[in-house]
Amino acid sequence: MNFLKSTYGAMMLVGLLAVSCNRDEDMQQGTDTEEEQAVETSSEGEDASDDALEMAYQGEHQLSVSGGRVKNTLCATVTNDKVNKIITIDFGDGCVGPYGRERKGKIFIAYSSEVGDSIANRIITFGDFFVNNKGVTGTIELRDVSINADGNLQSTKRLKDLTITFPNGQKVVYNGSRTREWLAGAGDDDPTNNKYKITGTVTGESTTGRSFTQEIVEPIIADWSCAAQGNFARVSGVVEMTKLNGYSVRKRTVYYGDGECDNVITITTFRRTYTITVDN
Template sequence: MKMNFLKSAYGAMVIAGLLAVSCNRDEDARTGTDAEEEQAVESVSVGEDASDDALEIAYQGENQLTSTGGRVNTMCATVTDDKVNKIITIDFGDGCTGPYGRVRKGKIFIAYSSEVGDSIANRIITFGNYFVNNKGVTGTIELRDISVNAENHVQSTKRLKDLTVTFPSGQNIVFNGDRTREWISGYGDDDMSNNIYRITGSVSGVATNGRSFTQEIVEPIIADWSCAAQGNFARVSGVVEMTKLNGYSVRKRTVDYGDGTCDNIITITTFRRTFKITVEN
């Protein structure tokens, strides 16, 4: 009787131990999955900054080319205009520190539809071995449907086609989709750092972990390039919601860019927690 009791007690202890190990393993798996999900949200948010930067640099190159009327060396880059093929080339060579304190190398190509300086002409932006702060950028940015809206602001559709941002780790993010980009301050000003944009719309793509995603701006993003000129993040306010991240539960994940303060901090909220990260430009 006593022996049977001891056997039963021992068996219960073994089972309890196995359950504890199993729970710990489940907890470890959950923690790893959560970390992967958070990393995907963070990487997508940081990666899109590279497309903002490329579009702003393209505008600066074209603007300075217009003001000089020919070949110029500016922004630590050589800017040339192939008038026959209607392509502007911004060449950063092997690398230099330029606008907003960022190191760029390689080339940005701007195909224009009418003439240099035509503010409402469509543009197609592509890249040649181009990097900004060691992040590679490939694919296409189209600037289309440029018009003056009811608020007398120039606005356009920023269309991303397989725009790929590759991090130094070798991981990358691919973006496809449209953003509406409204130029709310600084238009026509020679000081590029005065430019402020309001951005809305949605994109889809594939995150660094290979999972597809859908992302929508639920509160308009304000990108203030005077903040970028101070070495901070250009996006100073607005909220983006990622509701679809393939392989994870359908739930909201948000990125809050702030209250308009110039800084490098964004707030990420997932199902498990809310945390802040400091973005490295």
């Protein structure tokens, strides 16, 4: 009887290992095209989160200087629920606003202190929000806000299931933290002066369910004066995707440029180096 139990247990274990191996093999069947798509979507997707944060800042800033209910160059209606400490930026059914981008839906900002407090924590969520037809869901938290040694505002940007869905149905999900330093434009009435330095590591998942790890190895500079010209806000920096489930551990790099205003990023995978023009 014990022999039969042992034999049965061994057979079950072999079966489970076989299923596990088959699953691993299934995940290892990715093509070069799928690998490139994962790198591209993870690189382009965070532009939508950059934009959402910028709109959140502009909405709160304009509300703090004007007070009450305003309709402004955001092409949105901004309201402040002072009891629950929630700002709502409502773009309605869609309109073209800052940086020539079309936005629709809502951005919600839960603040911990008062409107305009530059070092207060904020939690940003979304209601059917789209920027240039890219859907944005999930949560962005701005925490640990402080003045750093260089005299710049700095915060931790935490992504919680932040999901960017592209018009073609592809999507990317982010979790993790970025450090975001405000290099220029803080408090200005002209938001096109805003410039940020971004560092940190996130994990994510691509449309096909492949998990990845993405690390900024050379700080990203996001310059919104470039975005005001219709270009990509991220003008320099290098990101490495070193882990992509189903593929060998190897470097895949994204080069955002040398500071010039354009829409071009350069991607290097195991197979090739090529450029893409970002549709922002």
